[in-house]
Amino acid sequence: MRCWSALRPCRTAQRGGRGDRCWLRPWRLHTGIGVLAEYPHRLPSTAVRPSPVTPAAVLEERTGPIVATEVERASPERTRVRGAGPVSTAGSGANEQAVRAVLADGSVVTVRSLEPGDLVELEHLHGALSAEDRYLRFFGAPSDTSINKFLRGLVEPSGAHVVALGAFEGTHLIGVGHYELVLPEVAEVAFVVEHARHARGVATLLLEHLVAAARQRGVRTFVAEVLAENSAMLQVLRDSGLPHEAHLDGSSYQVKAALDAGEPYQAKVGDRERIADVASLRRVLSPASVAVIGAAHRPSSVGNAVLHNIVHGGYGGTVHAVNRSGSVVHGVSAVRSVADIPEPPDLAVLCVPAESVPAVAEECGRCGVRALVVVTSGITGLPDVANGLLAAVRRWGMRLVGPNCLGLVNSDPQVRLDATFTAAGIPAGSVGVVTQSGGVGIALLERLGSAGLGVSTLVSAGDKYDVSGNDMLLWWERDERTRIGVLYLESFGNPRKFSWLARRFGRSKPLVVLRSGSSPIAQRAVLSHTAATATPSSTRDALLRQTGAIGVDDLEELVAVVGLLSWQPLPAGPRVAVVSNAGGLGVLAADACARAGLKFAEFPQVQRELADLLPGQASARNPVDTTATLDAATFGAALEIVLRDPAVHALVVPVLRTAISDPGDAVAGAVTRARAAGCDKPVLVVRPGQQESVRPLLAGTSQVPVFADSALAARTLADVVGYATWLARPSGAVPDLGGIDVAAARAAVVAALDRSPGGRWLEAEEVQGLLTSFGLSVVPTTLCRTEAEALAAFRELGGSVALKVRADGVLHKARAGGVLLGVSTVAQLRAGWERLREGFGARFGGVVLQPMVEPGREFLVGVLSEPSFGPVIVFGMGGTDTDLIADRSRRLVPLTTRDAREMLDELRAAPGLFGPDADRALDTGAVVDVLLRTARLAELVPEVVEADLNPVIVTGSGVRIPDARIRLEPRVLGDPFLRELGG
Numbered sequence: 001m002r003c004w005s006a007l008r009p010c011r012t013a014q015r016g017g018r019g020d021r022c023w024l025r026p027w028r029l030h031t032g033i034g035v036l037a038e039y040p041h042r043l044p045s046t047a048v049r050p051s052p053v054t055p056a057a058v059l060e061e062r063t064g065p066i067v068a069t070e071v072e073r074a075s076p077e078r079t080r081v082r083g084a085g086p087v088s089t090a091g092s093g094a095n096e097q098a099v100r101a102v103l104a105d106g107s108v109v110t111v112r113s114l115e116p117g118d119l120v121e122l123e124h125l126h127g128a129l130s131a132e133d134r135y136l137r138f139f140g141a142p143s144d145t146s147i148n149k150f151l152r153g154l155v156e157p158s159g160a161h162v163v164a165l166g167a168f169e170g171t172h173l174i175g176v177g178h179y180e181l182v183l184p185e186v187a188e189v190a191f192v193v194e195h196a197r198h199a200r201g202v203a204t205l206l207l208e209h210l211v212a213a214a215r216q217r218g219v220r221t222f223v224a225e226v227l228a229e230n231s232a233m234l235q236v237l238r239d240s241g242l243p244h245e246a247h248l249d250g251s252s253y254q255v256k257a258a259l260d261a262g263e264p265y266q267a268k269v270g271d272r273e274r275i276a277d278v279a280s281l282r283r284v285l286s287p288a289s290v291a292v293i294g295a296a297h298r299p300s301s302v303g304n305a306v307l308h309n310i311v312h313g314g315y316g317g318t319v320h321a322v323n324r325s326g327s328v329v330h331g332v333s334a335v336r337s338v339a340d341i342p343e344p345p346d347l348a349v350l351c352v353p354a355e356s357v358p359a360v361a362e363e364c365g366r367c368g369v370r371a372l373v374v375v376t377s378g379i380t381g382l383p384d385v386a387n388g389l390l391a392a393v394r395r396w397g398m399r400l401v402g403p404n405c406l407g408l409v410n411s412d413p414q415v416r417l418d419a420t421f422t423a424a425g426i427p428a429g430s431v432g433v434v435t436q437s438g439g440v441g442i443a444l445l446e447r448l449g450s451a452g453l454g455v456s457t458l459v460s461a462g463d464k465y466d467v468s469g470n471d472m473l474l475w476w477e478r479d480e481r482t483r484i485g486v487l488y489l490e491s492f493g494n495p496r497k498f499s500w501l502a503r504r505f506g507r508s509k510p511l512v513v514l515r516s517g518s519s520p521i522a523q524r525a526v527l528s529h530t531a532a533t534a535t536p537s538s539t540r541d542a543l544l545r546q547t548g549a550i551g552v553d554d555l556e557e558l559v560a561v562v563g564l565l566s567w568q569p570l571p572a573g574p575r576v577a578v579v580s581n582a583g584g585l586g587v588l589a590a591d592a593c594a595r596a597g598l599k600f601a602e603f604p605q606v607q608r609e610l611a612d613l614l615p616g617q618a619s620a621r622n623p624v625d626t627t628a629t630l631d632a633a634t635f636g637a638a639l640e641i642v643l644r645d646p647a648v649h650a651l652v653v654p655v656l657r658t659a660i661s662d663p664g665d666a667v668a669g670a671v672t673r674a675r676a677a678g679c680d681k682p683v684l685v686v687r688p689g690q691q692e693s694v695r696p697l698l699a700g701t702s703q704v705p706v707f708a709d710s711a712l713a714a715r716t717l718a719d720v721v722g723y724a725t726w727l728a729r730p731s732g733a734v735p736d737l738g739g740i741d742v743a744a745a746r747a748a749v750v751a752a753l754d755r756s757p758g759g760r761w762l763e764a765e766e767v768q769g770l771l772t773s774f775g776l777s778v779v780p781t782t783l784c785r786t787e788a789e790a791l792a793a794f795r796e797l798g799g800s801v802a803l804k805v806r807a808d809g810v811l812h813k814a815r816a817g818g819v820l821l822g823v824s825t826v827a828q829l830r831a832g833w834e835r836l837r838e839g840f841g842a843r844f845g846g847v848v849l850q851p852m853v854e855p856g857r858e859f860l861v862g863v864l865s866e867p868s869f870g871p872v873i874v875f876g877m878g879g880t881d882t883d884l885i886a887d888r889s890r891r892l893v894p895l896t897t898r899d900a901r902e903m904l905d906e907l908r909a910a911p912g913l914f915g916p917d918a919d920r921a922l923d924t925g926a927v928v929d930v931l932l933r934t935a936r937l938a939e940l941v942p943e944v945v946e947a948d949l950n951p952v953i954v955t956g957s958g959v960r961i962p963d964a965r966i967r968l969e970p971r972v973l974g975d976p977f978l979r980e981l982g983g
Contacts, residue, residue: 096165096213099980100394100466104201104272106279108397108981109174111209114155114164121173122151122166125194154178163213167202170395177206179213185220201276205979208269212975215259218746224255241265263734266977270504273979277474283370284399284467285410285457285475287346290419291320291338291369293360294351295329302375303351305421306407307332313418313426320345337363344368349407349419354378357403358388365396373419374403380463390465399981405462406438411455412481420460429454430483431562432476434469436461436490440514440555444486447559452696452703453566456481461489466982468493473501476509484565486558487549488514495543495869496976499892502547503731510565510723511549514558515540539869542890545906546899548726550719560694560707560716567696567703568682570724573649575601576717577642578623581630581663585654586623589686589710593652596718601647609641628658636666643674643681650717654686654710664697664706672700682720684713732898737933739775742940748773749943752968759945759969764806764848767966771949774937776930779853779962785846787833791826793849800824800852802962803832807843811965822852853960857913857922858951860888861930863938865945870976871938875903875931878951895935900928926959927952945969 098112114122126147134141142150154164154176164178174197179187189210191203214222226234228251237244237255241264244257290310294303303323310319311330320341321334328334335341338348338360348369352360354376361372372393379385380403393400401408407420411428418426422442427449435441438460448454456479459472469487476482485505492498502511515537544551552558576598580586590600600622610620613634619625624642626635635655642648655664664687671683685697685706693712696703707713748770752762762770764781771778782797783806784790794801805818813819817839820832837844860878865871873895876888889906891899904914904924911917914924930952938944946967953960 096163096209098394099209099978100397101205101209101979101981102273102276102280103205104199104276104279106276106282107169107200108280108399109202109205110168110394110397111165111205111980112168114166114176114178116155118166118173119151119155121171122155122176123148125173125176125192126151128194129192163210163217165206165209165213167206169397175202175206177203177210179210179219179222181219182223185218187214187219187222189222189224201272204272208979211259212978215975216972220259222257222259224257225249226253226255228252239268241268266500269977269979270500274474274477276979277471278478280399281467281471281475283346284373284401285408285417285459286412286415287317287371287417289318289320289343289345289347290315290417291322291341291345291348292351292419293322293338293348293364295321295323295332295334297323297325297327297329301351302421303349304329306349306351306375306419309418309420309422309425314416315418316414316416318345338367338369339363341367344370347371347373347419349373349375351375354382354385358385358392361389361392361398362395365392365398369396369398371399371401373401373405373407374462375405375407375421376402377404377462379403386465393466400466401459402462403465404438406435406441406460408460409455409458411457420458424449426458427454429456430481430566431455431486432472432479432482432484433458433486433488434461434472435459435488436464437488438462440488443555444488444558447555448562450692451559451563451694453559453562456483464491464493464982468982470494470498470501473498473505473511477505483509484562485509485511486514486562487511488516490516492540492543492868493982494976495539496892499543499547500977502549506548506723506727507731510720511547512558512561512565513544513549513551514555515544515551515553538890539866539872539892542872543869543892545902546891548723550723552719556693556712557715557719560705560712561719563694563696563705564682564684564716564720567705568684569680570727571649571682571717571721572724572728574599574718574721574725575647575649576652577601577603577645577648577650578652578654579626579639579642580623580654581626581628581635581658582654582656583619583625583627585656585686585688585710586625589652589654589714590623592710592714593717595711596714598650598714598718598721601645601649603642603645603647606642606645606648610638613638613641626663628656629660630663632661632663632666635661635663636670639667639670639683640674643670643679643683644677648681650681650721651683652686652710652713652717653683654688656688667704668697668699671702671704675700675702682717684717686710686713730898732896732901734894734896735932737775737929737936740933740936741773745770745773745937745941749941749968753943753970756968757970759943759967761811762966762968764804767964770937770941770944770966771961771964774933776933776937776949777926777959777961778964779850779960782849783846784849787830790829790833790847790849794823794826794829797849797851801829802850802852803829803836804848804850804963805836805840806845806848807840808845809843810840813963850962853953853962854955856953856955856960857920858953859927861934861949861952863934863944863947865938865942865971871935871942871944873903873931873935873938876907877909882950891935893935893939895932897928897932900931900935903931904928921956922954923956923958927954930959930961942971943968945971 096113098110100108101111102108161181166173167175175193177191179189181187191206193202228248234246234253242257243260244255246253246255292303292307295307296303298304307321307330311332319332321329321332322338323334324336326334326336344367348364350357350360350372357374357376357379364372379389409420409426410417411426422445424446426445431448431453433444433455441458441460459467461468469489473485476485505511541551550561552561576593578586578589607620610624614620615627618627626638643651653667657664664685667685683704685704687706688708690708694705694707697706748766752766765783768778768781782793784793801823803820803823804813807818810816810818818836823829823832833847836847858878860876860882862874863871864874869892871893873891873893874888876882877885887908889903891903904910904927914922944966949961949964951963953962
């Protein structure tokens with residue numbers, strides 16, 4: 001067994017100094033960059049307050065040792081970083097919650113902190129080391145006594161300065177990774193992986209989790225020593241996206257890796273997750289064998305229906321049936337137990353009573369089943385049953401769809417698996433579907449089929465214990481048969497990961513999301529039938545805009561959007577032309593396009609050509625009315641003329657059949673000829689009165705969507721235009737920002753929460769300090785508790801000042817009459833003091849003085865940390881009337897430059913504020929900078945659960961923030977990008 005990593009014995013130990021334990025860590029180490037660092041064998045236990053997690057580096061698993069030996073003493077400093085870790089000085093233990101995660105080969109392991117009960121497994125793992133392996137692990141030959149002491153140190157609680165994680169297959173320990181602090185911000189790392197599990201990504205996964213744990217505890221650097229001959233390990237380090245330095249020192253490289261890798265690392269983790277998740281889902285979506293447990297003889301039973309669909313749907317693998325009687329069902333000889341199946345099936349579909357599910361799941365795991373679909377409902381409402389199911393899934397490393405679900409479908413000709421209880425069969429196609437509701441899934445399948453569309457895969461997630469929309473985004477991204485993704489989710493389990501995955505997915509394939517739960521009644525209904533936590537609609541819509549996903553509100557619109565995406569090219573812009581043979585229909589279509597936010601093309605040259613072609617009573621302006629007497633051939637020629645104009649991005653064609661002609665017959669030919677001539681623009685036909693809301697019209701090798709209603713056609717086109725616009729814009733980046741002092745911010749937050757452990761609104765001077773540490777342009781604030789202090793501050797400031805009350809329970813000072821502006825004399829200051837003291841009575845606690853600032857346009861920038869979504873950034877019109885105006889945009893962190901700019905453009909008032917016709921020039925770059933810095937504050941300081949920067953005063957030359965409120969609560973945000981499964 002070769003070891004992936006090692007702890008190097010210290011030189012004094014090799015010379016016989018410092019006793020048995022000395023080989024665990026060097027006493028004197030060279031930093032690799034010309035700095036000597038000397039520190040004691042073990043630091044005192046350091047109390048650490050958790051901090052936000054930003055993904056950092058990961059090393060791909062290779063044979064050969066890597067040892068943590070390097071350290072550079074770090075000092076708090078202003079940084080130019082994305083996601084810099086805080087300097088931790090107080091707070092949490094080293095225990096990490098158990099999570100399930102997928103290895104590179106698709107197998108599932110549990111990653112958790114090592115505990116005293118794991119000592120036997122830990123000793124067995126290390127005891128299997130050969131002499132060579134032991135040298136690679138420890139760079140020497142330590143005694144058994146020393147190794148045993150070391151191993152006990154990993155499983156015994158020892159404070160936050162040591163974190164040791166194990167990867168378990170069931171109860172079997174297959175890999176260990178740990179770090180130990182050598183300074184508050186620097187830690188040594190080491191790993192060992194069982195030989196049989198090499199090249200499966202065990203150490204990589206452990207390191208990712210160690211990085212997340214280290215980031216939470218304020219560790220900013222991992223240090224290591226890599227043997228010079230281990231070039232593969234060095235190359236992996238270079239390819240990981242981790243900022244690092246490597247210095248050759250004799251026979252090894254001294255490596256220092258910063259845990260501030262940000263997006264490059266996140267992308268690498270995402271790539272690894274996609275490979276692992278797809279491998280894992282093959283057992284769910286492409287199983288070689290399937291067992292239906294509960295496949296009863298009664299045609300009315302769910303198990304019977306599922307088995308019927310699998311058998312008669314043409315499934316290409318082996319089918320097993322399990323029921324109590326053990327007779328033949330749908331031509332399949334049933335057995336009485338999973339244990340009676342000669343070879344364990346890849347997938348088991350459970351259609352048994354809720355109370356029986358845990359025992360059946362346990363038997364499946366024990367027999368070697370790798371994935372479950374639990375159709376059974378009512379489990380989530382029974383805690384013992386739900387916990388029993390989850391325990392079996394965790395113990396045996398199984399993937400799980402459901403419970404409370406319709407089942408799943410894969411229409412791949414090599415698979416043809418229909419493990420659902422639908423009645424109408426599954427239309428095959430290129431649409432991937434995840435639905436949290438089985439009923440919505442059935443209705444969607446029927447609608448897609450009637451429109452000539454079909455699915456590549458469908459997963460009914462149900463109560464979503466494990467397999468979710470995020471998993472399927474990873475699958476669809478690699479699945480060539482899936483061209484469009486469709487989601488119906490009533491809640492988001494990991495919205496920040498969804499945001500990142502959906503953005504990446506949307507760059508290659510469109511994603512359509514059926515929105516739900518927008519009203520209070522609908523949210524209550526969501527809770528009643530899926531046990532989901534309904535997603536706030538405003539935050540959900542912000543998430544969709546941020547990711548480029550197309551949000552639709554009903555099944556009709558969803559099928560229409562999928563049809564347009566399937567049959568027509570994306571539009572190059574929002575300008576539309578309407579050509580109709582009935583003037584009234586054209587007007588209705590034009591109104592519908594305007595309501596949908598589309599723009600109308602101007603085409604003077606086209607007008608002249610149409611005027612020569614059409615009858616004298618026709619209208620050649622957009623919307624074009626060809627008149628009802630026009631023959632089909634001339635109508636088709638008119639369409640071709642309009643399509644050729646570069647000002648037109650899309651064409652809407654409302655037509656009526658008359659006794660004279662049916663111009664709709666000419667559409668297919670016109671589109672075919674236009675495509676042959678190189679015209680690549682979407683065409684939408686509207687035929688009022690047709691039975692289907694949308695159907696395809698064959699036009700050569702393509703299809704044209706034909707709608708029954710102009711309003712649906714316009715909404716559909718606007719939806720697709722929005723996606724095309726998102727796709728055409730640069731993706732933006734989370735920028736490096738100068739002037740951010742994370743250490744100062746963390747120190748201020750720690751101090752505030754030490755005084756108020758339950759959280760509180762910060763005082764004005766605390767707010768000023770926190771915002772200043774993130775480079776925000778705050779107007780200087782002076783707190784004055786007495787009139788004498790106010791007079792002294794006034795004289796020091798000079799000029800005109802603002803006088804703001806400091807009173808218990810008063811958050812909106814201006815609204816409460818607690819703000820006096822333009823105070824420019826001592827007399828005015830005294831009068832103002834007295835006025836505020838009398839007005840607020842016993843609540844009066846002094847005043848805040850600020851210099852007056854140049855007037856400008858007032859905006860609001862806010863932070864609201866939502867339980868499931870994390871920090872949400874809000875931008876809108878500010879001042880005292882902000883709630884009345886209610887003109888706001890929202891985005892989730894992390895915020896890119898593009899996100900920030902779009903937040904400005906989304907305001908209803910944006911054209912008059914930031915457009916060419918604005919009444920005054922504003923420094924929009926400064927506004928974007930405030931949004932980015934506020935988002936960085938929310939991301940790096942998760943204890944900020946609410947912030948209100950109002951007003952943010954913007955002029956043509958910059959931004960000033962005279963007033964802000966911030967509320968803190970003790971809070972730790974986990975790493976949303978960490979590889980872990982639900983359940």
